[in-house]
Amino acid sequence: MKSNAFTTLATLGAAMLALPGVVTPANAQTKKPNILLIIADDMGYSDLGCFGGEIKTPNLDRLAQVGRRFTSFCVGPTCSPTRSMLLSGCDNHVAGLGNMAEFLGPQQNGKPGYEGHLNARVASIASVMRDTGYANFIMKSVDEHKADAKPFFAYLSFQAVHSPFAVPDDWLDKYKGQYDMGYEALRVARLARMQELGIVGKDVQPFPRLPKIPAWDSLSSEQRKLSARRMEIYAAMLANMDYHIGRVLDHLKESGQLDNTLVIFFSDNGSEPTELATLVASAFSADAKEWFMKNFDQRPENWGKKGSAVDYGAAWAEAGSVPFRMFKGYVAEGGIRSPLIIAGPGVKQAGSINDTFLHVMDIAPTLCELAGAEHPSKKSDGKIAQLQGKSLVSLLAGKSEAVRGDRDWVGWEMFGNRAVRRGDWKILNLLRAAGGTGEWQLFNLKADPAETHDLAKDNPNQLKELVTLWDEYAKNNGVILSGEGPFMRGKEASVAEDLGD
Numbered sequence: 001m002k003s004n005a006f007t008t009l010a011t012l013g014a015a016m017l018a019l020p021g022v023v024t025p026a027n028a029q030t031k032k033p034n035i036l037l038i039i040a041d042d043m044g045y046s047d048l049g050c051f052g053g054e055i056k057t058p059n060l061d062r063l064a065q066v067g068r069r070f071t072s073f074c075v076g077p078t079c080s081p082t083r084s085m086l087l088s089g090c091d092n093h094v095a096g097l098g099n100m101a102e103f104l105g106p107q108q109n110g111k112p113g114y115e116g117h118l119n120a121r122v123a124s125i126a127s128v129m130r131d132t133g134y135a136n137f138i139m140k141s142v143d144e145h146k147a148d149a150k151p152f153f154a155y156l157s158f159q160a161v162h163s164p165f166a167v168p169d170d171w172l173d174k175y176k177g178q179y180d181m182g183y184e185a186l187r188v189a190r191l192a193r194m195q196e197l198g199i200v201g202k203d204v205q206p207f208p209r210l211p212k213i214p215a216w217d218s219l220s221s222e223q224r225k226l227s228a229r230r231m232e233i234y235a236a237m238l239a240n241m242d243y244h245i246g247r248v249l250d251h252l253k254e255s256g257q258l259d260n261t262l263v264i265f266f267s268d269n270g271s272e273p274t275e276l277a278t279l280v281a282s283a284f285s286a287d288a289k290e291w292f293m294k295n296f297d298q299r300p301e302n303w304g305k306k307g308s309a310v311d312y313g314a315a316w317a318e319a320g321s322v323p324f325r326m327f328k329g330y331v332a333e334g335g336i337r338s339p340l341i342i343a344g345p346g347v348k349q350a351g352s353i354n355d356t357f358l359h360v361m362d363i364a365p366t367l368c369e370l371a372g373a374e375h376p377s378k379k380s381d382g383k384i385a386q387l388q389g390k391s392l393v394s395l396l397a398g399k400s401e402a403v404r405g406d407r408d409w410v411g412w413e414m415f416g417n418r419a420v421r422r423g424d425w426k427i428l429n430l431l432r433a434a435g436g437t438g439e440w441q442l443f444n445l446k447a448d449p450a451e452t453h454d455l456a457k458d459n460p461n462q463l464k465e466l467v468t469l470w471d472e473y474a475k476n477n478g479v480i481l482s483g484e485g486p487f488m489r490g491k492e493a494s495v496a497e498d499l500g501d
Ligand SMILES: [Ca+2]
Pocket: 041, 042, 078, 079, 162, 268, 269
């Protein structure tokens, strides 16, 4: 497969996993919906027009109008852990992605839950469908299932908008000049629009600009020009993804299939702060640096074209995740909060916005219920892990406003950073090596979704209860803390201290 994001995107659009529908006595009377699951990669929370962004996403905006937006949908902080939870309905430490395979520590290597791939302890949503009578196969188009009159389950997983940013030549300048105001002004404009739309509350204060990010005004005019160009290309790439989503939706409509297709859209994690060229220059060997410079044409006039490796760095990533704290890689809200849009049959309250706490583990149980499938954990004598998510079917139908009660909770751990959310409350522990305090902090996300006011000292009992839940989470899911990870190289001593070793 070519590495250019545009061609990859087009290829992915044509190669979706299809799972034609089951026909059993129990559900033969009901017409099962088609499912179209669309996942963006590394997209920021505030990018989409319907979530407050200025990037033109008319097709996803239209989907939000006929469907519903969910503003408190949480995922994992990085790609493969989120995807393991999506496909299994279980925590990533159960499903085999307790850590990303490339960052496995010696204590984790070979342990259950750290296989680096979806393991045999969980049932993938594809196998659940197959075992209840679905045939699954890779199809070339959403029409391939038509001959057998069965519904389809299509998984359209984009590489966009993961770096390196790339767009077709005629898209390169679509956002030219639109980011000259800089990343700080963009955060202000987006937050105002998010408040106007009702994506976040009117009183929400954004997390302050990180100290390592220079003020826009402190940059030279040449630095500003190059910085804004990176964001222009990112915006064009996201608009291009929306354009291709529109092609799929239009085709479904023209072929009479859209009305019976449930469409689910979200991003696998928050916006990406890493600058590859900086990383190569600062952390890679001399040979690797030489290889990189020889194989990539990094002249600004080539950015976004074949052979370039451009991204936008922490400053624009922070604009992408406004109003939240941090971005991809962190279990702060900027890493784990994604827009969620669901539209189609069974989705009531068109155009509305719901802020109840949802999780990516909820997708698999939802699909199970829609398919009338019995989950294999129910007849596996404990060999297959039970679903940890909650079905959204009743919520989508407008029969309930939430899928979790005030006492239901979910935990996270990635690269040694930890969190638990229960109701509106969240505890968060970011290692000092990851820019945190190495202590447990407590936030009320309803009043303070950006995690700006640590309430740990004011609410010691709430803190204590939630820390106990994190210990329970680690025990139940086989979490093994490690001194390894992207934040920790060269900082082993402080990490060991933070982890209590
Ligand atoms: Ca990702």
